[in-house]
Amino acid sequence: MLPGEEIGARVVVSNLTLAPTFLGLLDESVVGSERTRLVKRFNYDDPQLLSVMYALKGDPEFASAAHDPAIQRSWVGYFGGETLGEMRNAFGELTAGIVPDEVMGGWFIPTRADPSQAPPGCHTAYVWTSVPPCPRRWRASSLDGWDAWPGLAEPLAEAVTERMEQYAPGFRDLVVERHVMTPLNQEMNNPSAVRGNMIGGSAIPEHLSNSIHPYGATHLASGYLAAVEVAEDLGCRDVTWWRAKPLDWFLENLGCIPLNLGVDARWNGNASSPETT
Numbered sequence: 001m002l003p004g005e006e007i008g009a010r011v012v013v014s015n016l017t018l019a020p021t022f023l024g025l026l027d028e029s030v031v032g033s034e035r036t037r038l039v040k041r042f043n044y045d046d047p048q049l050l051s052v053m054y055a056l057k058g059d060p061e062f063a064s065a066a067h068d069p070a071i072q073r074s075w076v077g078y079f080g081g082e083t084l085g086e087m088r089n090a091f092g093e094l095t096a097g098i099v100p101d102e103v104m105g106g107w108f109i110p111t112r113a114d115p116s117q118a119p120p121g122c123h124t125a126y127v128w129t130s131v132p133p134c135p136r137r138w139r140a141s142s143l144d145g146w147d148a149w150p151g152l153a154e155p156l157a158e159a160v161t162e163r164m165e166q167y168a169p170g171f172r173d174l175v176v177e178r179h180v181m182t183p184l185n186q187e188m189n190n191p192s193a194v195r196g197n198m199i200g201g202s203a204i205p206e207h208l209s210n211s212i213h214p215y216g217a218t219h220l221a222s223g224y225l226a227a228v229e230v231a232e233d234l235g236c237r238d239v240t241w242w243r244a245k246p247l248d249w250f251l252e253n254l255g256c257i258p259l260n261l262g263v264d265a266r267w268n269g270n271a272s273s274p275e276t277t
């Protein structure tokens with residue numbers, strides 16, 4: 001598209017969340033003052049994820065593999081929050097703007113499934129924890145809300161790394177490089193993710209829904225549902241080229257999908273365990 005060029009279309013579909021679409025892409029004269037007022041009050045302040053991405057020179061070995069080696073064949077897991085009470089307490093703190101003292105969250109080691117993401121023998125990992133977008137306190141220190149992120153990113157990445165070290169001793173020594181993404185980085189990277197909100201806005205009773213139908217999650221096929229709605233409205237849903245049935249393909253090919261391609265031979269087999277290999 002050239003600067004100043006104008007493109008006309010019967011329908012424009014926005015992939016942005018509520019506020020950037022109705023306050024950024026459209027003018028109040030189009031949206032109306034009452035709707036604009038409501039959109040301005042839309043809330044994006046639900047707890048979000050802080051994520052730490054690692055390049056590793058080996059596969060982390062979880063201490064719990066001594067009890068159940070299956071964890072070494074898993075590419076996803078969760079940690080912390082040993083009781084429901086601890087989890088409830090942590091989420092209460094998050095809603096109040098407090099970063100819980102104990103880091104709880106989850107990890108992915110995608111290279112256990114797809115080793116092509118790293119050089120031979122090396123791995124990638126992604127570890128996340130929930131944080132308030134505007135943190136007011138962490139471990140007895142007062143914080144400046146949204147403005148705290150540049151100073152808080154590395155200390156929190158360090159706390160996440162320390163937590164992984166507790167569950168997988170030796171993890172820290174495997175780290176070649178790490179990169180942290182805070183809610184601030186998320187918003188800078190994608191202005192549609194206001195306050196770093198990854199699901200299109202807070203899922204709170206006042207909203208009935210966040211701004212994505214049925215909810216902002218990749219597995220709920222929001223883009224597909226939107227495309228179907230638009231195509232039905234425009235009378236072009238029943239076309240020859242729109243026949244893809246990905247679930248059918250998946251079910252037909254399920255048995256051929258290779259598993260555990262990046263899992264070390266030591267763990268890759270029913271009988272393998274640290275004691276037997």
Ligand SMILES: Cc1cc2nc3c(=O)[nH]c(=O)nc-3n(C[C@H](O)[C@H](O)[C@H](O)COP(=O)(O)OP(=O)(O)OC[C@H]3O[C@@H](n4cnc5c(N)ncnc54)[C@H](O)[C@@H]3O)c2cc1C
Pocket residue numbers: 015016020049051186189190191192193198199216217218219220
């Ligand atoms: C850390 C993290 C973890 C997540 N984990 C999960 C999970 O486990 N399961 C799950 O289902 N979902 C998860 N999500 C949520 C999921 O990623 C989102 O729901 C999904 O990516 C939304 O897709 P989208 O295409 O609707 O919007 P987006 O991916 O937000 O795409 C919007 C695009 O518009 C661009 N853009 C923004 N402003 C403008 C503008 N003014 N003009 C032009 N372009 C613009 C942006 O750069 C972006 O490319 C996670 C998200 C994050 C951040």
